[in-house]
Amino acid sequence: MAKKQPFEKASKAAGGWGALKSVGRQLVGSGKPVAGAKTMLKANQPDGFDCPGCAWGDPEHGSSFEFCENGVKAVAWEATRARVTPDFFAKHSVQELRCWSDHDLEHQGRLTHPMRYDADSDRYVAVGWEDAFAGIADRLNAIEDPGQAEFYTSGRASNEAAFLYQTFVRLYGTNNFPDCSNMCHEASGVALTESIGIGKGTVQLEDFEKADTIFVVGQNPGTNHPRMLADLRKATERGARVVVFNTLKEKGLQRFADPQNKLEMIRGGSKATSTDYFRPRLGGDMAIFRGMAKVVFAAEDAAQAAGDAPVLDHAFIAEHSQGFEDYRAVVEATDWAQIEDQSGLSRTQIEEAAGFYLEADSVVATWAMGITQHRHSVPMIREIVNFMLLRGNIGRPGAGLCPVRGHSNVQGDRTVGINEKAPKPLIDAMEKELGVPMPREPGHNVLQAIGAMLSGEARAFIALGGNFARATPDSQLIDQAMRNLDLTVNIATKLNHSHLMPGAHSYILPCLGRTEIDRNSKGVRQIVTVEDSMSMVHGSGGINLPASKELKSEVQIIAGIAKATVGDAVVDWDALGDDNDKIRELIERVLPAFENYNEAVRKPRGFHLFNSAAVRQWNTPTGRANFSVADLPKETEWQQAKGDDQTYILQTFRSHDQYNTTVYGMDDRYRGVYGERNVVFMHRDDIALIGAEAGDRVDVLGCFEDGVDRTAADFRLVPYDIPRGCVAGYYPELNVLVPHQHYGDKSFTPSSKSVRVNFRLRAK
Numbered sequence: 131m132a133k134k135q136p137f138e139k140a141s142k143a144a145g146g147w148g149a150l151k152s153v154g155r156q157l158v159g160s161g162k163p164v165a166g167a168k169t170m171l172k173a174n175q176p177d178g179f180d181c182p183g184c185a186w187g188d189p190e191h192g193s194s195f196e197f198c199e200n201g202v203k204a205v206a207w208e209a210t211r212a213r214v215t216p217d218f219f220a221k222h223s224v225q226e227l228r229c230w231s232d233h234d235l236e237h238q239g240r241l242t243h244p245m246r247y248d249a250d251s252d253r254y255v256a257v258g259w260e261d262a263f264a265g266i267a268d269r270l271n272a273i274e275d276p277g278q279a280e281f282y283t284s285g286r287a288s289n290e291a292a293f294l295y296q297t298f299v300r301l302y303g304t305n306n307f308p309d310c311s312n313m314c315h316e317a318s319g320v321a322l323t324e325s326i327g328i329g330k331g332t333v334q335l336e337d338f339e340k341a342d343t344i345f346v347v348g349q350n351p352g353t354n355h356p357r358m359l360a361d362l363r364k365a366t367e368r369g370a371r372v373v374v375f376n377t378l379k380e381k382g383l384q385r386f387a388d389p390q391n392k393l394e395m396i397r398g399g400s401k402a403t404s405t406d407y408f409r410p411r412l413g414g415d416m417a418i419f420r421g422m423a424k425v426v427f428a429a430e431d432a433a434q435a436a437g438d439a440p441v442l443d444h445a446f447i448a449e450h451s452q453g454f455e456d457y458r459a460v461v462e463a464t465d466w467a468q469i470e471d472q473s474g475l476s477r478t479q480i481e482e483a484a485g486f487y488l489e490a491d492s493v494v495a496t497w498a499m500g501i502t503q504h505r506h507s508v509p510m511i512r513e514i515v516n517f518m519l520l521r522g523n524i525g526r527p528g529a530g531l532c533p534v535r536g537h538s539n540v541q542g543d544r545t546v547g548i549n550e551k552a553p554k555p556l557i558d559a560m561e562k563e564l565g566v567p568m569p570r571e572p573g574h575n576v577l578q579a580i581g582a583m584l585s586g587e588a589r590a591f592i593a594l595g596g597n598f599a600r601a602t603p604d605s606q607l608i609d610q611a612m613r614n615l616d617l618t619v620n621i622a623t624k625l626n627h628s629h630l631m632p633g634a635h636s637y638i639l640p641c642l643g644r645t646e647i648d649r650n651s652k653g654v655r656q657i658v659t660v661e662d663s664m665s666m667v668h669g670s671g672g673i674n675l676p677a678s679k680e681l682k683s684e685v686q687i688i689a690g691i692a693k694a695t696v697g698d699a700v701v702d703w704d705a706l707g708d709d710n711d712k713i714r715e716l717i718e719r720v721l722p723a724f725e726n727y728n729e730a731v732r733k734p735r736g737f738h739l740f741n742s743a744a745v746r747q748w749n750t751p752t753g754r755a756n757f758s759v760a761d762l763p764k765e766t767e768w769q770q771a772k773g774d775d776q777t778y779i780l781q782t783f784r785s786h787d788q789y790n791t792t793v794y795g796m797d798d799r800y801r802g803v804y805g806e807r808n809v810v811f812m813h814r815d816d817i818a819l820i821g822a823e824a825g826d827r828v829d830v831l832g833c834f835e836d837g838v839d840r841t842a843a844d845f846r847l848v849p850y851d852i853p854r855g856c857v858a859g860y861y862p863e864l865n866v867l868v869p870h871q872h873y874g875d876k877s878f879t880p881s882s883k884s885v886r887v888n889f890r891l892r893a894k
């Protein structure tokens with residue numbers, strides 16, 4: 131058992147000295163503490179670079195320290211002194227490296243040279259860029275049907291890289307765009323498009339300063355969007371209600387000690403980040419919002435009966451919405467017993483929470499994976515929207531919806547065309563611009579790409595960043611499927627597990643990081659752009675020298691592969707690959723919302739991309755905001771397992787020392803876990819119920835009846851304050867238990883927050 135960090139245990143607040151200590155450790159660990167600290171001063175600054183971490187917004191008038199502990203981890207991890215050179219690959223076979231942990235692989239440092247897989251020696255060997263491009267083109271062009279190639283995008287890719295990528299892939303002839311958002315906020319995109327006509331949140335950062343009540347649902351900002359804590363804290367300080375619905379009592383959603391507040395740090399103080407905290411069962415949030423809607427309708431009836439002012443915003447409902455009466459009927463038809471059993475909250479608790487909605491003039495609702503990774507996530511998110519429509523809490527100051535994105539540009543990638551559904555307006559505009567037909571057949575999302583890889587239909591997999599093999603469900607099946615491919619290509623900054631699942635032909639192409647200077651052939655420093663969760667598009671320019679002279683930008687790599695594969699008769703890849711301004715001019719012609727793109731993005735903090743719903747324009751088939759009328763799920767996974775002492779519902783999540791599949795360290799100090807990752811958080815009474823004791827080691831067994839043995843071996847049971855019947859643990863280690871066939875209706879998002887599992891005690 132690793133040594134406990136004494137003072138950490140004591141702190142009841144997120145941030146504080148623990149954050150500073152962790153920051154220090156990360157900067158020292160990068161081998162360049164002073165340079166690293168200097169680099170951080172340019173993070174999220176108008177003349178600096180965008181933090182490659184999450185997609186929380188930047189305040190208009192930010193401080194010179196506009197970063198958080200996890201932003202430092204992301205930057206220090208990228209700006210490390212450590213290098214993975216051709217010599218490294220000469221020393222280690224792919225088979226050997228496959229046994230290394232996710233942490234140890236990336237900890238080796240930055241990739242320095244393009245590498246080609248040599249199957250005979252089972253090693254990667256150095257290759258020249260042009261040879262790599264030619265080799266990749268040969269394999270891609272050897273595939274009869276372009277639909278047999280999968281083109282994956284990680285949310286770290288800039289708008290310019292993502293737009294060029296979609297242009298290349300569509301010219302190659304497919305819409306196969308498996309995208310990391312398929313595994314995170316896809317349900318938000320689908321639900322919001324159906325409800326309000328745009329697949330994005332409607333609020334801006336300023337709305338958090340005006341809201342009377344903020345609902346934070348299925349989200350852990352302390353680890354995943356740490357700067358949000360400052361906004362929540364400011365809200366509670368000015369008397370707003372911050373109402374949390376979360377299965378776990380997350381430290382960041384209770385108190386935050388601001389490391390930038392010297393007095394507070396000296397006194398060991400902190401402030402609340404929430405005012406009310408409710409603990410639903412996994413998958414129970416839709417029932418909560420359904421229950422709160424019942425309370426709102428009862429309050430409306432009471433007001434009418436008393437001749438008081440109406441509770442509902444009738445003017446908004448009449449002018450802007452569709453389906454109100456049907457929605458009211460389905461709410462009235464939902465009984466409290468089902469609501470209480472499914473949500474895990476009592477009627478009294480739900481009435482209390484609804485009261486915080488009724489007392490507020492303006493309300494913001496935010497959410498993340500705790501909502502989006504269930505089978506019924508789309509109707510669940512639509513239920514949140516329904517609830518917000520009742521009092522017109524969309525499209526006015528201090529009110530609106532905020533799915534908080536996990537990756538710094540995952541929203542931007544979708545905006546500029548990374549979309550397997552091949553939206554007609556985009557394809558029409560691309561055809562008009564390029565003068566050639568584009569594929570209109572919808573392509574593959576992540577799960578469909580997995581299906582094609584498992585069936586052998588897919589022959590090639592190209593990844594613009596990310597760690598597909600570890601981010602996806604059914605890890606053992608994916609590993610094999612990737613190795614059955616003819617071609618795998620990974621554009622990356624650091625070595626990861628997916629690179630060790632080489633197809634017959636495989637390349638690792640090292641790219642510049644977000645913090646590194648990108649100069650074109652004329653020596654002009656290039657900037658890229660990203661879009662945050664608040665639809666703000668801003669510029670990002672690296673400030674550090676590249677980790678290797680061999681590195682190319684994502685844009686240059688895509689241009690190189692594209693030119694070699696589809697030729698440059700239609701697109702001048704050399705010109706675009708050498709000048710991001712030219713790519714932005716092309717984006718502006720194809721996507722009119724990016725008006726004066728090159729000028730606008732050079733303004734401090736960039737510009738707000740037009741959001742129709744934020745101004746109450748509803749781009750829906752009805753031309754209105756649509757109430758949905760879905761029934762609650764007959765039974766959630768938790769309800770199906772109820773009464774079975776051996777079956778539990780697992781949610782996978784991140785530790786505090788992790789960002790997506792990148793593992794910076796082995797601690798999770800906010801949850802009291804140090805030096806290990808093979809842990810399962812479980813209620814003390816449930817541990818006893820399976821005949822175990824706290825600290826016992828178990829194998830976690832998947833319960834999906836498809837004949838596939840899904841086992842996560844040798845995990846330690848950690849007693850934790852979590853609702854009975856629910857358990858939790860980290861991905862990617864537990865992704866082996868998530869069946870790829872277990873996904874959200876309409877969203878195709880793996881249901882990683884509701885996986886049925888059993889336990890097998892291991893010998894002591």
Ligand code: SF4
Pocket residue numbers: 181182183184185186196197198199200201202204354355356357358
């Ligand atoms: S909140 Fe997100 S974007 Fe901001 S510094 Fe932290 S990790 Fe980076």
